[in-house]
Amino acid sequence: RRKARAGKNSFPPTPFLFARPSVQFGARSAPSVPFKKGSDFVKQTHPMPMINLRKKLDEIIHKDNGNNWWKPCLFKKHTQKIIPKELKILEPPPSSNENYNCFIHILGLSHDSNLIKDCSGFIYSALFQKLLDDKILTCTDNPQKGDYIIYHDLKNYPKIITHAGIIENKDTIISKWAWGPLFRHKIFDVPESYGNNVSYVKSISKERAKELYKKYKKFNKK
Numbered sequence: 001r002r003k004a005r006a007g008k009n010s011f012p013p014t015p016f017l018f019a020r021p022s023v024q025f026g027a028r029s030a031p032s033v034p035f036k037k038g039s040d041f042v043k044q045t046h047p048m049p050m051i052n053l054r055k056k057l058d059e060i061i062h063k064d065n066g067n068n069w070w071k072p073c074l075f076k077k078h079t080q081k082i083i084p085k086e087l088k089i090l091e092p093p094p095s096s097n098e099n100y101n102c103f104i105h106i107l108g109l110s111h112d113s114n115l116i117k118d119c120s121g122f123i124y125s126a127l128f129q130k131l132l133d134d135k136i137l138t139c140t141d142n143p144q145k146g147d148y149i150i151y152h153d154l155k156n157y158p159k160i161i162t163h164a165g166i167i168e169n170k171d172t173i174i175s176k177w178a179w180g181p182l183f184r185h186k187i188f189d190v191p192e193s194y195g196n197n198v199s200y201v202k203s204i205s206k207e208r209a210k211e212l213y214k215k216y217k218k219f220n221k222k
Contacts, residue, residue: 153195
């Protein structure tokens, strides 16, 4: 049996993909706390029921080394029935040769079989951060439907983008959780390991995204 690890046709050891971007950017925390510009973040404090939900999501993802999360037959058999009611499954995990992560999803490239093959289903946060560093992608404090939401765990991984999704409305996100399902969920109905802080980035077209992948793919490293 294949070992569950980051790499070709495998599940990363955590719900997010490790990479170390060089800078941080503005973030939004609790609705009651104003937007903080620059590199300052404000921590979000969650009510206990949400904390328990988020811990449970991490446990579900990592059970059996993640095999029950990303392998379609095992997800259907063991995991689908225990997904919390707060989450809506839009698509189950695809087969390994068609699978993709959250960055591929938000960039609109999840149906690009050639790109998925080229990057083995992983666009890493290092490439995404490079586009931010070079100001090709731009942050916003006024996100609109279709823009990107970026998650951070400032306590444990302060320089890592842990997860990314697409804004559906002010409360709801659509995102692909590693090599697992595609979900519709509330902003913080996500695994605890994704962190308590979010930033927003203006979206680009999938055509532009593919062009940028080709140009910057040398930066696509864990």
